[in-house]
Amino acid sequence: MQQEDIEKLKEAGKIASQALEFGKGLIKKNASLLDVLDKIEKKIFEFGAKPAFPAQISCNHIAAHYCPDDDDKTIFSNQLVCLDVGVHIDGFIGDNAVTIDLSGKHADLVKASKEALENAISIIRHETAVSEIGKVIQASIQKYGFAPVRNLSGHGLARYGQHAKPSIPNFDNGDNTKIEKGMVFAVEPFASTGAGIVQDSGIATVFSLENKKPVRNPITREILKELESYNGLPFTTRWLTRKFGIRARIALREMQQLGILNVYPPLADKDKGIVSQAEHTLLVDNDGKVIVLTA
């Protein structure tokens, strides 16, 4: 990795962590979920970065990918709230997440994913096998009597690549892939009171552009141009409806039918278990030193 790129990564990581901290401070009873996310994204731009994906807040049994449309009326009361924030500078991504317990009833669940993340980070070296990381995450979460979410995982971060290799499992999956020098990746344990398996739940509002195809509608053509400016990074419906009006929905539908988009529906625990999350982005530098970029 070149020094210049490492500097951009470090800056993205720092801003991601500042934006997460800022957002954490806004999540309070009676605050609006939509308003909190808008403020976080505005802050990311003020910090001189861009969202690497739409900031997301998933509550209770939803583990990931909940992103509100403009008519979303969710108000915080006593939810368990997972906040996931990613930023990029010139395509170099920092990704981090935290859980806030507004119920006051899930302290152990929050601790389980947080400690799983800390314990995982403490064993990561150049040449650690990803299954070893998964094993530590699994043990840390099971110690509290909860289930690690097995079909969600940490992930490599490439330039403009939000889900690159390697995959970092949240359990011992036997994958012998090794952490190498120059790798950037997010470690992302989820702990569940339920099945520890998530499934699609509800309507997707998060997408990314997978491949380009000729489109018919002028509005779809216009929006396709906008999507290209994201360089393959995820976006959300309301970013488009705010800029292009309600017609953006027609375009999204057409693009989905053509198979142009990756679609990320909200993911909920199969047995409606409550889910907590913690996440940091790490870099193993050219000397093999492990750096937590979002610390």
Ligand code: CO
């Ligand atoms: Co992530």
